[in-house]
Amino acid sequence: MRRAARSSALLLALSSASLGCGDAGVDESATQASSDATSGVASTGEDATSETATTGASAGWAVSLSLGPPDGALLSVWGRTSADVYAVGGQPAFGDDDGFGRAFHFDGEAWEPVLVPDATPRLNWVHGTATRVWTVGERGVILSRAPEDADWSAESSGTTQTLWGVWGPSDDELWAVGGDGVSGVPTLLRRQAGAWADDALPAIEGDSKGLFKVWGSGVDDIHVVGDLGVQLHRDGETWTQQANESIADLISVWGHGAGDAIAVGGRSSARLSRWDGAGWTGMTLTGEPGLSGVWVDADGVATVVGAQGTIWRLAPGGFSPEPEDSPTMHFLHAVTGFADGVRVAVGGSLLGPPPHVGVALVYTPG
Template structure:
C-alpha cells in the first residue's frame, strides 16, 4: 500500500496499482505500518488513525488531535504511535504524545514525549517488551512500565536513522561520532568506531548489526558487528557531503543500502553496486519479512524485492508507456482519457491501462480537447490539426503552418485553436475561419460557451472574445512567466496566466485571498495549469520552490478560495516538470508532464 496523495490510499494487487479510498475529512495520510496484509495501520493529520483488516478500512479514535508522525506495529499486533501537537502553538511550545494500541483501543499513555519534528521514524522505536525508545537532540529516553527515563543527556543524531533495537536488552544508538549499546542495565561504548558522525544503525539480530558512518574524503565505509567484533567494508570514494538514504533488508544475507542515490546490495559475501534500472534510487521501504520496495529517481521506477528476485512494477520507470514529453491531457470519462506529446505521441486510457495510438504526424502535439468519444481534437507544431472520430486520427488541413499551442473543443460543433503569430482558428456551424488580431503567441484557450472565450499569450496578456475577435482585458509583460493555466473558477471567477479574476478585479495567485491558510506555501508555488472539478474545487499543478532554490513538482487544490491540500508529484530536485491537468470529477484527475510521466490524482 502507499499514501502518495493527501487523503488517498493505493494498493498494489493483481499486478496493478489501484486507488482504494478517499477520506474527505483528512488533510493527509502521512505514515503506514503493518505486520500482515490484513493488519495495516495508517496515520494522518489531526489524529487520523485507520485500520485495514484485508477487506475494510475503518477509522479508529486515537484520543488525540495531533498529527500522527510515526506508527510502529509489533509482531504480536500491538501498535505504537507518536502524535505531534503543533496547531496554533509557537515552535518552542510544540510537543508530542505517545499512543498505544492494546488490540482493542488506542489511548494516550504519555502526554508529553521529547519528539517535536516529523522525523520521528528515525528517532522512535518500540520493542516487543513494551519499552519505547526516543533518540532526540536532548538525549536518549526510554519509556518503560509507565515511566519516562532519560538514559543519556548527550545530544543524539536527531534526523538520522541512528536508533535500532533487537529487544529490551539490545538497543544501539548513535551519539555524535560514537556508538553506544544498551545491555539491559547500562549504555556501553562500542569500540573501534571511526571518528565520524554516525548516520544509520540497522540490523537483523544480535550478531548482525550494520553501522553507517558519514563519508569522508578518504572514502565511505560500511561497518558490521558480528556479535564480538567490527569489520569495515570500504565501498569507494567519498565526500563529507555524501549522504546515506536508508538501509534495510530481509535477513543476514540480503541487505540493501542507498548511498548518494546509488543502490548497494549485500548477499552475505560482499557489497555490490546495482546497475540498470536500480542504478539510482531514492526510497527504500521494508514491508514484511520478505518484501523490500524501491523507488528510483529520474524515471520514478518502482521495484519489488521478495528476498530472492527483483521485479519492476508495471507502468513505472522503463515500463512506462512512453518516455516522450507529454504536453496536454483531456478526460472525457474515467474510461476515456487522452494525452498528447512530442513526436506525434498520442496515448489513450480505456479504464484498464494506457496505450499508444498511432497518429499521422511526427510533429510535437501540444494540445488536446474533445466533446465525446468520437469527437476529439489535437493540435501541434507546424500547423498540425488532428481529429479523432472514434476509430483513428486523421489530419485536418486548415491552411496554416504556425505552431499551434492549445485547442478547446468541449462543446459539440464548436472548436477554437490558438497558436503562434496570433493565430486564432474557429469551427462554428461546420465552417472554419482564421483570425489574427495580435502578433503575440497565443498559448491557452478556455470557453464557458461559444459567446464567452478567454485566451492568453506567452507574455501573460489576457484576452476575451464574445465571437471571433479578441479584445485585450489585461496586458502584462512577463517574458519569463511560465504559467499556461487558464480555467474558470466558479460561475464568475477565472484563473489566467497566474492571476485570479475576483469580480472585476484581477489579483495575483499568491494573494492571501487565494492562498488562505496555505499562503506561505502558495507564495513559493508557480502554477503551470489549472482545472476545476464539478464541485467547484480548483486544482493546480506547478513547481514549488524550496528553501535551497531548487524546484519540486507539486499540486495544490482550493475550495472556495482556500488551499485544502497539496502533495509532491515527484522526488525533490526532480527533472520532471508537470505540464497539464484535466479530469472528470473529484476522484478522477489526470496530470501529465515530461519524461512520459502521468499521475492520477484524487480528493
C-alpha cells in the first residue's frame, strides 16, 4: 500500500497517471490568458492550437504561452539567452495511448513550435551545450540538434526506462538519469566518444526506483537526485550516495559552484536540501506545496517552482522562501533564467490525468 500511494504521488508530479488526487490546483482559465495563435505540428499529423502572448514591458511574471491538449504540458525549459529558449513536453503514454513529444522555441517575443520526429514520446528535459541542444524523455528517447540543423538527431540510449534529466558541460561529457519511480530501476547513463552507455552506480540504500535530475559544476562535481530522497555525488571518478535524513522524493537540483547546490522536492510538503561542499542539510516546509524545479543565478539566489503555481526566491544558503506573485495555479515543473534578469517557468495540468494542458511564464525584470 505504501508503494502504491507513493506511485500515485510520483505520477502527479513527474508523469501523468495521478488519478487518486484529481485536479486540485489546476487553473484551466490560464489557458485563456493570452491572445489566439494557431500552430500546426505536422510531425504527429495533428493541428495543435496554442495561445501565445508577446512579452510586455511590465515587470513581474506573466503567462507567455498556453497550450491545449494537442500540445500537452511543458516539463522543461533551457536557453543560452533570453532570446534563444527551448521548452519541451507533450502528452504521456497512458493506457493504450503512446503519447507524444513537443518542443517549442522562444525568441524573446513569441513561441514557435519546433518539429520533432514522428512517434517521439513525451520529452521530459532539455539541456544545451555550446554546440547542441539535448532532450530526453519516455521510452529512453534521446534527441539533439545544432542551431543550424533543420531536424533533430536521435541517439540510442540502450534503455527503455523513462529518462527524466540530462546535463553535461560538452557533447562528449553528458549524463542522463531516469527510472519510472514505480517499478523500474535507477538509471544513469553517460555519453562519451559519441555513444551512450551505463555509468556505474553505487549500491543505493533503500528501495529507490528512479533518478530524476542531474546537475554539476564540472565533471568532477556532479549531483543526482531522485526517488526516496536519493542523493548521489560524483567526485571525478566515483559516484557515492550522500546521507539524507529524509525519504521525501527530490525532483530537481541546480547549483552555483562546487560548494553550493540546492535540491528541491517533496509531495505533500515542500522539501529543500542544500549542499555546502561537504554534505547536505535539509528542511521540510510543512504545509507548503511540493516543489519540482530550481535554478540558481550568478549571485547564488535560487528560483524555485512547484505545485499550485508556486514561485519562490531563496537567498544564498537560506531556507526561508520569498514568494513571488504567480499568474497561474498550474503545476510549475521547471524554471530557468538569464543574465539580463529574465526568467522562464513551465508546467501544466500535471496534477490530473491526461490529456494535459500546458503553460509557460516569463518574468520581466523591473
